[in-house]
Amino acid sequence: MAGEKSKLSEAINEFSQKLSRFNKADSAKLNIQPSESTKFDKALSERNEKLKKAVVATYKIYKSPFEALGAKSSRADAIVKDEEALQEAYSIHKGCMKAQSKLQEQNPDAVLQTYIEKLEIHSPLTEKASYTTGGQFIYLIGWLFYEKNCSDYTPFFREIPGTPENPVSHYALDFEETVTEPTEKSVLEERDIEILKIIKKEFYGNETQ
DSSP states (O other): HHHHHHHHHHHHHHHHHHHHHHHHHHHHHHHHOOOOHHHHHHHHHHHHHHHHHHHHHHHHHHHHHHHOOOOOOHHHHHHHHHHHHHHHHHHHHHHHHHHHHHHHHHHHGGGGGOOSSSOOOOOOGGHHHHHHHHSOHHHHHHIIIIIIOOOOOEEEEEEOOOOOOOOEEEEEEEEEEOOOSOOOSSSOOOHHHHHHHHHIIIIIISSSS
């Protein structure tokens, strides 16, 4: 009888040990292999944090060029000139739109209206690849929107195709009325819209529209 109890006790102990090893292995497996959802959330969070840091570091330069780069920085001087060029182009476009609106009010007859059919603004910005194709133009836009409160129109580069006489295409600086909520109608790409949101939140909070 004592022998049977001993065998039963050994069997229970052996089963308990196997169960303990199984639970530990299962727990370790859960820790090592998180769900795909958790992996995605973590990767997305890391990506957003990296983007935020990059945007903040870059926009600091455009917001206060000389403070960020030094009083004698040639790059800071170039950025200030670029910002001035963008604001000048914005003023030209807005002035033309106001003039056209006034003409339309004075003469609502579409047949007799004087109007702007084509407005092509040439700017030194169109010659800089860092803006036309390099992704830096959105920081100038952020400066224009939030530092100068010039946000009725959104600037963008329009590629002008070449002609038989001059086959080389070029860029013109254009503007489109800013949409209240970024949609598929916006001239900005999704990444640019995301960058503007980060700039607004990190630097201006609720100070601007």
